[in-house]
Amino acid sequence: MIFNGICWRWGSQKMHHVSPFMRRVGQLLPSSGRTSPVLESIGFRSTCLEKGSEILGAGKTVRHVLTIGHGLAMRYRLLPDGSRQVIMFLAAGDICNPHIYPTVMDHGIAAVTAVRIDRFDCESLIGLSNSVVGLNQALWTLAEEQNAIMRNHITSLGRSDARARVIMLLKELSLRLSVAGGQAGPVFIPVTQSLLADAIGLTHIHFNRIIGDMGKRGIIATSRGGILVNSISKLEKLGEELVAAA
Template sequence: MRDGWAIRHKALPDGRRQVVNFVLPGDIIGFYCNLFETADHGVTTLTSVEVASFAPDRIFELFKRFPRLAAALAWSGAKEEAIIAERLLSVGRRTALERTAHLIVELLKRLSLVGLADGGRFILPVTQEILADALGLSIVHINRTLRRLRDIGLIEVAGQQITVNDDKQLSSVGQFDELYLHLIRAPKRLEHALDQAPDRSRAMP
């Protein structure tokens, strides 16, 4: 995903839906689905998007010829899993207020990383229905929860623009611990090991 927003989501036969994760610029999506026979979730764009696609066939070639890239992709996949696991913790054990605060901080951090959040302010191209489906809440309750966050002055909402006024306190409300985002990029050990091992691959494609 080069630019734009999307969501990965799963649904039950009767229409109930769960947003698994938000796909932000810089994220990799649907990579391993090439290894599966069937898709187990859907993807919906929230804005117009710009993607860099990778020919499914070449995924195997990739593992053969570009082990370094393959490792990086595996790393990316592990990060994705960590994010989903944290969301599971949210939905399973955090209250509505905590969940909502946590998600806002998470999005803020992730967007900051790719330069899409400036001074705690970012664009959230998302309806409250989608927020509800991401957090396992009803639309009405998301609405009230956002209002509470506004009332205590932690955030401000103007259309799709969200401003986080006090990210320290918002993080605290959401019991946010950025550990799981694994913001430290590929560890040095990885770089070293890859550089030392005999390698016939060139640069990345």
């Protein structure tokens, strides 16, 4: 249930924080530098959900635009045999809906960590996209980012062995989670091995063997509930070695 979570701040049109989603949209607008006051004027409501909550169920019709304010979520599907495929992970600033128009979801979205959801009104956003120059294009660009991730995912699943898939997944998540994009410091990925394995089509057992090996080499460290990537560049180097070995 979407209203299950502890409500952080609720009911006020004006939030004291800026939505990461709007910040990203603003950066994509042609109107050069700072965030447009028009964008900030649009109201949204924040809801906090605990780990594991369902954000958007498959089959549901969406009347609001949900975005990740803070934390990690995932798009996923449950299969008839009970197994689960994680389609992609969503981080702060990502949009949960396919687009800003009402739709029916063909997959679910759930909270991987505790999550803050910033909820906008479809009509308001649609109205803005008709009036603010460049906004529509910005939304397409954001959507295209997610599509690129899916294409990478398909390529990874189709043409790489287990080890390469693990490396690519960790690399992608590290980069998206490190705010600065390409910094050198360690990044903690707060996702269980089972979930990570479900994303790249491995059993959690095999996944564990692979990262166990990577742990011995000091590239990552494991802890309950997450993985610490010590150095993204080491990760990339390992990936290149793999390609070279083939």
